[in-house]
Amino acid sequence: MGSLIIAEKANVALRIATSLSEGKVSREKVGSSNVLRFQRDGREYTVLSLRGHIIELDYPEEFSQWKIDNLKDLIRATPVENVKVKGLAYALKKLDQENSEIIVATDFDREGELIGVETLRLMGRRDGVRRARFSALTKYDLVQSFGNLAEVDYNLAASAEARGIIDLMWGAALTRFFSVTTKRLGREFISVGRVQSPTLTILVERENEIRSFVPEKYYELNMVVNGVRFAYEGNPIKSREEAEKLLERLGKDGKVVVLERTEKERTIYRPIPFSTTEFLRDANRIGISVERAMAIAETLYQHGKISYPRTDNTVYPRTVSIKSIIGALSGSYLMKEIEHLTSNSRLIPSRGKVETTDHPPIYPTTPLKKSELKGDYFKIYDLVARRFMATVAENADILDTEYVVEKNGLRFKYTASKALRRGWMDYYPIVYYQEKIDPGFKVGDQPNFSDSKIDEKNTNPPPRFSQGSLIEKMEKELLGTKSTRHEIIQKLYDRGFIEGNPIRVKPLGMAMGESLILNSEAVARPEMTAKLEQEMDQIASGSKKKQEVVEDSRMILTTLLDDLINKADKINEKFYETLRLEKVVGKCPKCGADLIIDYRNDSRFIKCSGPSNDFFQYLPRTGKIEVTDEKCPVCGLFLIKVIRKGERPEMRCVDSKCAYNTSRETFGECPSDGGNLVLRRSRNFTRFIGCSNYPNCKVTLSIPQKADLIPTSKKCEVDGFPIAIFKFGKEQVEQCLNPKCKSRSSKR
DNA sequence: GCAAGGTC
Incomplete structure (x- = not known):
């Protein structure tokens, strides 16, 4: 045995x-x-x-x-x-x-x-x-x-079990409550959870901050001396009058006196080793979604290219041999950089604040040749390899030189900057620093200035979260784990709560988020996780029993449910009120009531939500729709912007039949029956040209999907089809629309 | 058709 x-x-x-x-x-x-x-x-x-x-x-x-x-x-x-x-x-x-x-x-x-x-x-x-x-x-x-x-340790296991039971209990009960109450069932259900809901709340509250932000105007007085821009020391200036007065006192051009020249050295510290959070944030910075970055890292790990990707650790353990990794990388496509690194660095690794012992930070385990990986796989491997190099390179040393010049009692500043030693910045693919040219003045110099002017600026609202910064925020709030944070964010996308990166909250997310904040504060905030963490520690240490903690949680949830069930009608009303208001995209041109975008079956439309209900237009089935303030030059209604992946945004009149749209989509007479040849989209959204008399006339012409087609009034002399301009980016060809026409086969 | 946590 x-x-x-x-x-x-x-x-x-x-x-x-x-x-x-x-x-x-x-x-x-x-x-x-x-x-x-x-x-x-x-x-x-x-x-x-x-x-x-x-x-x-x-x-x-x-x-x-x-x-x-x-x-x-x-x-x-x-x-x-x-x-x-x-x-x-x-x-x-x-x-x-x-x-x-x-x-x-x-x-x-x-x-x-x-x-x-x-x-x-x-x-x-x-x-x-x-x-x-x-x-x-x-x-x-x-x-x-x-x-x-x-x-x-059965107590430790019991603490994790309590976590599981409580998560399911709250998640299932509240998901069901909100889904049933708002009658969003089946595929449309709306989910609630200990981690996802506070994460959604963070986004909703940021969205609200941005919306309620009132930008304030302020002014800056600047001038150019020897090609560099000096800024007035009193910037920002509150009012335009004040700024105008200062500009008048300064004058348009003339000489300034260099009063001060001060050199200061500073350090840009090399980054810490890659924990999952750090990795995902920077992968996101180079344009890869956190979900995809994690999936790629998992594959690279499975193939032995990088170490285990799920780690909180930011300190290389002694068992990770820096020398042997460097040795291995010197046989890879990074050979030249490694050579440079080894002759310019002592190869002592940086350390982060978090040190765990279960897994090392993420580092490359196998050297690669350039051709071994492609696309995002290469980008992720390269990021991991270069991050490793950056963590064993030296810090960057920067020399800033601050100049102060004066004219008519007004002082202006400029700081030149130069890297004395670039250190780790030579290896890492993300740019953190830019040199600023040095005009090379000495104190007492009297150079000329020009271009003195006032810049009007606006204060900015707080920025939207990116996937990367949200991962960081979640870690800070103790929401989720290294293995789950990216999944939680993906879940918010999949549920239709959020979109884009930077992340915007969609109407459904706003309605749900507001509802949670209003009615179920307990699950809308990170504190629930914090409390659970404490209780899990108590179970692990033996000072509380699993059953006690679960029972406690059950009581709190029961009380909350009682309250929610009582308010169900109001919650439902408020939810749909928010959803409706969130969908508002503009004002009805006829009665001034709110215009909303809605969907039915396969079609999408924009309609007036007011009592008169007198505005209705179908929208293109594909692309993201943005309503603009611009008036249609043809019919006077408004223009919409249609944003499609891989295509230039298209401006269209909201009235699909308006000549503003059709003139660009009608190419001339069909030689077969005299109908109009117009741009169409097939069921799978590929574009083609067809006769307006379809189904009686079956003339169809395929066109290159990437080309912009501009109609002309010319006709092909060979086969009688209209001639159009095919635009491929900057290049363009004027040719017959018919791809089989002999006039085209001679070209190319 | 619910959650979050592991890992593939």
């Missing part, structure tokens, strides 16, 4: 086996599960690799119908534990019988402890169980850990 070792993931299982084995490691399948077998001290060991949690909580069958009536029973019900992997229970039973000892070797954290306990429970095992605790996957750490086995 041997020992069964339970590992949380495949690579850990492999490290354990190769580190402890005294000979061969063999692979096998037990059912559908992967196991590794090896021997040590004459004992037989089997390592089972799991894939994270094996149990998923759900409510019993009887609660499958979403309705308000059973919500309070729902939260009192005990969730069912479903096994996520088919056949795993069988494999565990079998392995249990084969081994006298079980060693839980899952990750050394709360969820890891629970994954271990889930496994034991599924096996029905309580005796002969021990726990290996290790925080690095080196042979040394693993041998130490397996030589000093501890006991399974």
Whole structure:
């Protein structure tokens, strides 16, 4: 009888086996599960690799119908534990019988402890169980850990279990309540959760700050001396009158006197090693979404190109050998930069504030040739490799030179800047610094100035969150984990709450967010997570029982539900009121009431929401619609902007039949029956030219999708089809519309 | 058709 070792993931299982084995490691399948077998001290060991949690909580069958009536029973019900992997229970039973000892070797954290306990429970095992605790996957750490086995911490596991039960309870009850109350069921359901809802609230409140922001005008007085721009020391100036007076006192041109020249050195510190948050933020800065960046990192990790991508650690452990990584990279496409780095740096790595011991920061593990990866995969690998280089490079040293010049008692400043040592900035792909030219004045010089003028400016509202800055904010508020934050953000997109990057909150997100803030403050704020964290610590330390904490949470949720159910009608009303107001895109040109965009089946339209209901226009089926203030030069209605991916934004009259639109889409007479040849879109949205007499006339012409087509009044002499201008970016060709026309085949 | 947490 041997020992069964339970590992949380495949690579850990492999490290354990190769580190402890005294000979061969063999692979096998037990059912559908992967196991590794090896021997040590004459004992037989089997390592089972799991894939994270094996149990998923759900409510019993009887609660499958979403309705308000059973919500309070729902939260009192005990969730069912479903096994996520088919056949795993069988494999565990079998392995249990084969081994006298079980060693839980899952990750050394709360969820890891629970994954271990889930496994034991599924096996029905309580005796002969021990726990290996290790925080690095080196042979040394693993041998130490397996030589000093501890006991399974059932309290720690219970704390994670409480988290699971509470998350499901609140999530399911409130998701159901809001979905049923607003009658958004099926695919349209609206979700509520301990992490996603406070995240949505953060975005909603920022959106409101931006909307209620009143920009204030201010003025700046500037002048140009020797090609650089000097700014008045008294900037910003409150009023235009004051600014005009100063400008008058200064004059249009003439001489200034250089009063001061001061040199100051400063440092731009090299970045800290890549934690998941840092990585995602910078991946987002180079234009890759956090969801995609994480998926690519996972693939690169699976292929051994980079280290484990889910980590909070920002300090390289001693076991990560800087020298050998540098050595490896020197055989890669980064060869030249590495050469430069090794001769200009002491290669002592930077350190961040957070130091954990479970995984190292993200670093490249295999050198690559340029051709090995493409597109975003290359960009992500390159980012990781260059970040590593930046963390072992030297800081950048900057020399700022501040000049003060004077004219008629008015003082102006300019700061030149130059890198004395570029250090890490030579290797990292994100630009943080720009040199500013030095005019080279000495004190007492009297150079000429010109272009003195007043710039009118506006104060700016706070910026929208990007995916990257939102990830950072979530980390700061303790919302989610390194492995889930990007998923939560993606969930908000998928639910139709938010769009774009920088992130804008869509009408549905605003309606939901406002509703949560108003009615369910507890789940709209990060404090719920903070409180849960405290309680989990109490369960782990034994000062509270899991049942107590769950029961407590159940009471609070019951009270909240009572309140919500009482206010259900009002909540519904307010929700749709907000949704309606959020959809307002302008004022009705006929009665002045609000115009809204709405959808039915496949079509999309803009209509008046006022009582008279006298404005209605269909909108193009594709693209994002923005209503503009511009009047249509043809009919006097307003123009809309249609934004489509990969195409230049199109300005259209809101009236689809207005000549403003059709003149650009009508190319001339159809040679077959005299109808009009017009631009159409097929069901899959590709553009083509067709006869207006369709279906009687079936003339269709395919056109290059990337071309802008401009009608002319000319006719082709060869086949009689109209001639149009095909614009490809800056290039353009005037030719027959018919792609099969002989006049075209001669070209190209 | 609900959550968040692991991992692929």
